[in-house]
Amino acid sequence: MSKVEFPWGGLASEPLCVADFQVEGGIMAMGRSPFGERRIGYVTGGEFQGERLSGAILPGGGNWSQSGEIEGGLAIGTFDARSIWRTHDGATIYVSYTGRSAIPAEVTAQFRDPAAPPVDPARYYLRIAPVFETSDLRYAWLNGVLAVGCGERMPWGVRHAIFAIR
């Protein structure tokens, strides 16, 4: 097969913010319905910080994910999340994202072991694709951004390093 030429060069991005999503109530594992296995986590708070964008993540959003598994015990999940952010200068932003998680069985085991040290995020895969919606004219530019977040699991929730795609 001949090499495929990609226009655009590489995928260009720039850092947008680091967002800490607190999920203090834990994840509700809904079990297996005829449709699949849903896991629901509600956002209890958090913050986001970046050069152009900083503030608080309000409680009340969540992630209504579906979990599954592929061969070898790799746990594969979807993201279907909604969240509301408020900047320090008072703008309210609706943030929604899809995404994928892929966690090897041995990493899941370490997550479940309270005595295990934090796992290197390079050993698992949490990737989200946020879009933003705001009526605030100072942040109107954010409506036109597609972002990608790379996630790291924390004791209190998830930290995403979010990049705006150019």
Next chain:
Amino acid sequence: MTSGGSTLPVRELCTVRIELAAGAPLALGRSPWRNRRVSDIAGGRFTGPRLAGTVRPSGADWSESGVNAAGDGVTLIDVRSVWTTDDGAEIYVTYAGRLVAPAATLEAFRDPARVETLTADSYRFRIVPTFETSAERYGWLNELVAVGFGRRTAAGVEYALFEVL
């Protein structure tokens, strides 16, 4: 509540009372695409011949609102919530819907102190819930479509839900 003179076959499912969080709705303002208002769920109860329990706190109505040509308020309802039966089953409940408040009722409708003075037939509030649960004894919920007749209360909403047969 009945389905009127229609021949649509329905069976009572339950009544639901939901309290919204203080400060609801959070108005997000008009983005380039829509005017969103988010109402967080503080809790509630559902009661029916085949199921009863509590509406869990969290979850919300991620509603979008607009105005039609006559000046009526038209709201698109988009709810995700979790209900817990008294015997411990968790049910994921989602519903779309429409709420139409005629222009003349809008002021009273938006005032928690006055909304209950409006008769239920002075505005139209309809939802279509579906359910998802892993609890085998409530598996029948996975298989139905429901219709709900709603009314606003000072604290939130009440629905009469019917299973569409």
